[in-house]
Amino acid sequence: MTEALLSVENLHTQFRTEGGLVQAVDDVSFNIQAGETFALVGESGCGKSVTALSIMGLIPNPPGEITSGSIQFGGVDLLKLSSTEMRSIRGSKIGMIFQEPMSSLNPVLTIESQLAEPLKIHTGLSASAANDRAQELIDMVGIPDSKTRLKQYPHELSGGQRQRIMIAMAMACAPRLLIADEATTALDVTIQAQILDLMQEVTEKSGAALLIITHNLGIVARYADRVAVMYAGKLREVGDASDIYAASQHPYTVGLLRSVPRLDSEKGTPLSPIGGEIPDLTNLPGGCAFNPRCQWAVDRCSVEEPELIEISQGKQVACFEHASVSLNV
Amino acid sequence: MSHSPASTENSVPILKVRELKVHFPVKRGLVFQRTVGVVKAVDGVDIEINHGETLGLVGESGSGKTTLGRAILRLNDTAGGSISYSGQDVLALRGQEMRRLRKNIGMVFQDPYGSLNPRMTVGNIVAEPMLVHKIFDNKLEIRNRVMELFDTVGLNRSMASRYPHEFSGGQRQRVGIARALASGPNILICDEPVSALDVSIQAQIISLFDRLKLEQQLTYLFIAHDLSVVRHVSDVVAVMYLGKIVEQGNADDIYRSPQHPYTQALLSAVPIPDPAVERKRSRTVLKGDIPSPLNPPSGCVFSPRCPIAEDRCFVETPISRTLSDGRRAACHKI
Amino acid sequence: MTKTSDLGSEWQLTPPLSTRLRGMLGATGKAAKRDIVLGMSISLLFLGLFLAVFAPTLARTDYERTDPVNRMLPPSTDNWFGTDNWGRDVFDRTIVGTRLSFLVGFSVTLISSVVGVSIALIISYFRILDAVMMRFVDGFLAFPTILLALALISLIGPSIGNVIIALSVTATAGKIRLVRGAVLSLRESTYVEAARAVGVPVPRILMFHVLPNIVSIIIVQATFTLASAILAEASLSFLGAGVPEYVPSWGNIIATGQGYIQVGFHISFFPGLFLTVTVLAVVLIGDSIRDHLDPKLRGRLRTTAQQ
Numbered sequence: 023m024t025e026a027l028l029s030v031e032n033l034h035t036q037f038r039t040e041g042g043l044v045q046a047v048d049d050v051s052f053n054i055q056a057g058e059t060f061a062l063v064g065e066s067g068c069g070k071s072v073t074a075l076s077i078m079g080l081i082p083n084p085p086g087e088i089t090s091g092s093i094q095f096g097g098v099d100l101l102k103l104s105s106t107e108m109r110s111i112r113g114s115k116i117g118m119i120f121q122e123p124m125s126s127l128n129p130v131l132t133i134e135s136q137l138a139e140p141l142k143i144h145t146g147l148s149a150s151a152a153n154d155r156a157q158e159l160i161d162m163v164g165i166p167d168s169k170t171r172l173k174q175y176p177h178e179l180s181g182g183q184r185q186r187i188m189i190a191m192a193m194a195c196a197p198r199l200l201i202a203d204e205a206t207t208a209l210d211v212t213i214q215a216q217i218l219d220l221m222q223e224v225t226e227k228s229g230a231a232l233l234i235i236t237h238n239l240g241i242v243a244r245y246a247d248r249v250a251v252m253y254a255g256k257l258r259e260v261g262d263a264s265d266i267y268a269a270s271q272h273p274y275t276v277g278l279l280r281s282v283p284r285l286d287s288e289k290g291t292p293l294s295p296i297g298g299e300i301p302d303l304t305n306l307p308g309g310c311a312f313n314p315r316c317q318w319a320v321d322r323c324s325v326e327e328p329e330l331i332e333i334s335q336g337k338q339v340a341c342f343e344h345a346s347v348s349l350n351v
Numbered sequence: 352m353s354h355s356p357a358s359t360e361n362s363v364p365i366l367k368v369r370e371l372k373v374h375f376p377v378k379r380g381l382v383f384q385r386t387v388g389v390v391k392a393v394d395g396v397d398i399e400i401n402h403g404e405t406l407g408l409v410g411e412s413g414s415g416k417t418t419l420g421r422a423i424l425r426l427n428d429t430a431g432g433s434i435s436y437s438g439q440d441v442l443a444l445r446g447q448e449m450r451r452l453r454k455n456i457g458m459v460f461q462d463p464y465g466s467l468n469p470r471m472t473v474g475n476i477v478a479e480p481m482l483v484h485k486i487f488d489n490k491l492e493i494r495n496r497v498m499e500l501f502d503t504v505g506l507n508r509s510m511a512s513r514y515p516h517e518f519s520g521g522q523r524q525r526v527g528i529a530r531a532l533a534s535g536p537n538i539l540i541c542d543e544p545v546s547a548l549d550v551s552i553q554a555q556i557i558s559l560f561d562r563l564k565l566e567q568q569l570t571y572l573f574i575a576h577d578l579s580v581v582r583h584v585s586d587v588v589a590v591m592y593l594g595k596i597v598e599q600g601n602a603d604d605i606y607r608s609p610q611h612p613y614t615q616a617l618l619s620a621v622p623i624p625d626p627a628v629e630r631k632r633s634r635t636v637l638k639g640d641i642p643s644p645l646n647p648p649s650g651c652v653f654s655p656r657c658p659i660a661e662d663r664c665f666v667e668t669p670i671s672r673t674l675s676d677g678r679r680a681a682c683h684k685i
Numbered sequence: 686m687t688k689t690s691d692l693g694s695e696w697q698l699t700p701p702l703s704t705r706l707r708g709m710l711g712a713t714g715k716a717a718k719r720d721i722v723l724g725m726s727i728s729l730l731f732l733g734l735f736l737a738v739f740a741p742t743l744a745r746t747d748y749e750r751t752d753p754v755n756r757m758l759p760p761s762t763d764n765w766f767g768t769d770n771w772g773r774d775v776f777d778r779t780i781v782g783t784r785l786s787f788l789v790g791f792s793v794t795l796i797s798s799v800v801g802v803s804i805a806l807i808i809s810y811f812r813i814l815d816a817v818m819m820r821f822v823d824g825f826l827a828f829p830t831i832l833l834a835l836a837l838i839s840l841i842g843p844s845i846g847n848v849i850i851a852l853s854v855t856a857t858a859g860k861i862r863l864v865r866g867a868v869l870s871l872r873e874s875t876y877v878e879a880a881r882a883v884g885v886p887v888p889r890i891l892m893f894h895v896l897p898n899i900v901s902i903i904i905v906q907a908t909f910t911l912a913s914a915i916l917a918e919a920s921l922s923f924l925g926a927g928v929p930e931y932v933p934s935w936g937n938i939i940a941t942g943q944g945y946i947q948v949g950f951h952i953s954f955f956p957g958l959f960l961t962v963t964v965l966a967v968v969l970i971g972d973s974i975r976d977h978l979d980p981k982l983r984g985r986l987r988t989t990a991q992q
Contacts, residue, residue, distance in 0.1 A: 065552075180640040210412055211411065211576065212616060212620045215620040215637075216636055216637070237550055239550070239624035242624070243629045243630075244622040244626070267624065267625050267626050268627065278550055278551060279624060281550055281551050281553065282579065282624050283579045285578060285579045287583075289582075293554045293558050295552075295553075297555070299522070426881060426882060460879055465874060466876050466878075466879045469876075470898055470980060471893065471894075474696040479880070479885060480883040483883070483889065484884060490699070493698055512695065
């Protein structure tokens with residue numbers, strides 16, 4: 023196996039909250055190869071966004087803190103970098119797109135100045151060269167009428183177009199990894215399809231890896247090569263997308279897949295939702311955090327925490343009962 | 352929903368909306384306001400819901416689906432058309448009569464955090480419709496009914512004296528459903544009732560709707576943008592785009608063979624959570640954005656994005672026609 | 686999800702008023718025991734009330750009669766707070782002044798809060814009334830409070846009752862503007878909409894859905910009104926539109942001392958101190974009431990108390 027582009031090892035990120043110390047990311051390890059599309063899936067509070075922010079070095083401290091682990095990116099441990107060094111990595115080597123583009127765009131600056139500014143800083147381009155490059159980028163992300171758009175302000179654009187601008191900004195310095203944190207959640211389905219296609223296209227063209235963070239299993243099925251499923255701060259299952267969907271061996275993944283109504287299902291197919299509530303991180307159940315909601319749970323599950331183990335080539339599961347877990351039960 | 356009586360043709364519509372228009376004036380100026388434009392949020396919509404049926408109303412943001420749902424409960428002013436609820440002219444109702452309408456039609460809101468008064472115990476929230484409609488004479492009966500409703504929606508009875516902030520999103524939505532059921536309605540208007548919830552919780556709430564429909568013979572107007580969810584719950588589907596219904600008919604027919612190019616594009620944009628199926632699908636990804644409702648395109652509202660539009664689509668507004676299988680669609684090219 | 690409510694308490698639709706009152710008083714008592722600052726604030730306010738009632742009988746001197754021989758004495762064992770420019774005992778005048786200051790402060794706060802909030806609630810639901818009323822309010826707010834009160838008093842004549850009326854009118858205008866804004870934004874909230882959707886009539890929406898959610902704004906504003914009313918009374922009296930100079934009120938004494946601030950600092954200082962402490966106590970109590978009326982904060986208070 024070749025050296026991974028990004029390798030997260032035993033990452034622990036915690037937050038100090040009113041309810042006590044919360045282990046938002048608890049011993050998370052995974053690799054992303056160059057050029058692949060990797061999806062981190064989970065529901066709210068599972069720690070998927072915190073994982074992304076940890077990689078980007080954007081954990082607000084306090085209340086958050088990365089307590090241990092390492093994040094190797096292109097042979098460098100990101101956790102050992104100074105904040106200045108990290109800032110230059112963020113601008114140039116890793117790009118990130120958030121759910122709400124409006125909060126990442128400055129409302130009083132034109133699109134052009136927001137696009138050209140980082141180019142001048144990170145690549146040392148002259149002002150006019152940077153502006154030309156900005157227009158190239160706008161064309162690349164498929165915004166028509168780029169000349170007038172460049173002179174406009176963020177509020178004059180639609181949600182989809184703002185997200186295109188974010189992609190343009192993230193791709194400006196040809197990063198090797200693009201992180202999309204629920205980047206299309208706020209968009210309408212038809213726009214969502216446009217934006218995801220665009221992200222796939224630009225990363226494929228530049229050979230960058232794409233980390234998609236989402237709760238939408240449909241998006242994962244369409245775009246991801248590999249998937250990691252997160253629940254209550256821990257990875258529960260990691261593997262090839264096709265394998266996870268066809269033969270998941272973790273009860274939580276199975277439950278999720280059975281919970282979503284499908285467009286192509288027969289009418290009258292009943293849903294089988296996972297019972298219970300998503301646990302409060304300040305008050306997690308003992309043993310495996312999923313055990314109170316799990317139909318395969320045995321006595322051992324409420325006492326002992328299962329490790330994420332490799333059960334076959336490229337597939338890891340954290341469940342004692344993984345051998346008996348299957349979608350068709 | 353899924354197990355509903357299929358005999359939809361010979362039942363009587365309980366709710367009938369004809370040529371409904373809801374317009375919002377756009378105003379400028381602080382003291383001397385003047386109208387500078389009109390947003391035609393709902394522009395000539397016809398829908399019918401039969402007793403015991405679920406009508407799924409789908410559309411993207413700005414399509415006017417939420418406005419339509421609110422207009423039926425008279426939460427918005429209308430600019431034309433008619434609404435009739437079991438033969439009664441809804442738009443002519445006043446005062447007491449209007450409150451009676453709201454007793455018979457319940458509503459579940461999208462936002463489980465905002466739709467519950469933070470200063471009221473959830474027990475009081477659920478009891479309120481019974482109080483204002485004077486359904487019971489004494490407090491004990493109300494109390495017992497609240498407890499029953501808690502059982503029905505799957506909430507623990509002991510939680511009644513708590514405040515909304517102590518509940519999770521899914522539980523709050525259950526409180527919202529209990530409140531909607533409290534006055535004993537026969538229609539439930541659900542406005543994006545699961546879109547703010549997590550996947551595993553969404554399924555719980557949808558299953559609750561399924562069960563309620565069976566147990567209480569409820570009729571639903573189910574408004575959502577998630578086509579997979581609508582597929583699961585609906586008998587009949589209406590697809591809205593920029594204030595107009597572009598296609599409506601039997602849910603199975605529409606999902607199996609969408610006729611309107613917008614419906615086709617919408618359906619193909621929804622990914623199926625199964626790579627084996629999803630990666631083999633052919634898709635039409637629409638170009639461009641949804642136009643601003645303040646300045647809708649001339650002719651067919653979908654024409655600027657339509658992959659098969661021809662000259663007349665940009666000038667002539669298509670009229671909704673009934674197709675051979677009973678569904679209605681508004682497109683020149685069908 | 687946080688589980689903070691008492692598990693034992695059974696839900697009741699409307700608990701009897703006595704239970705609710707007992708609950709509220711009990712909670713206040715408990716909070717006061719736990720929170721020393723709150724306990725002290727409540728005690729101070731009671732002390733003030735005591736002085737307002739009994740101070741004239743407690744006074745050891747004739748606090749209204751001038752005694753030019755002993756003027757401008759610094760604080761001593763005889764005159765704890767010293768004497769003023771007319772030789773009157775500042776301590777006696779200050780404690781007696783409590784009566785007038787409390788009367789004006791609390792009356793103005795109560796009247797303006799009740800009237801202002803009621804008007805704001807009503808007009809926010811009737812568009813035309815709102816448009817008319819708000820222009821009126823804007824007009825009122827365009828004038829400085831004192832000027833407006835002065836004009837009113839010159840119409841109705843100077844007396845303590847008229848001072849209260851004049852100050853209440855000006856304070857009410859401010860309250861209407863503030864509360865109306867809050868009500869208008871609340872009216873758009875989903876829970877008010879949800880209440881409308883189940884057929885809750887407007888008066889009930891105002892009472893149960895809007896009012897409880899603007900309590901914190903009202904309380905914060907009330908503490909502010911209290912302080913400014915006590916001071917405004919002083920200004921009015923100073924200008925001759927309130928009570929005569931020889932009748933003590935904190936404001937009056939401070940106003941008197943103002944002219945002698947460099948030679949007789951104590952004259953203004955002690956009533957000023959009383960005023961500051963009173964306002965502080967009211968602010969702290971208001972804060973605590975607000976927290977205890979908010980179920981979210983209440984839960985948090987309880988959990989932190991358990992830790």
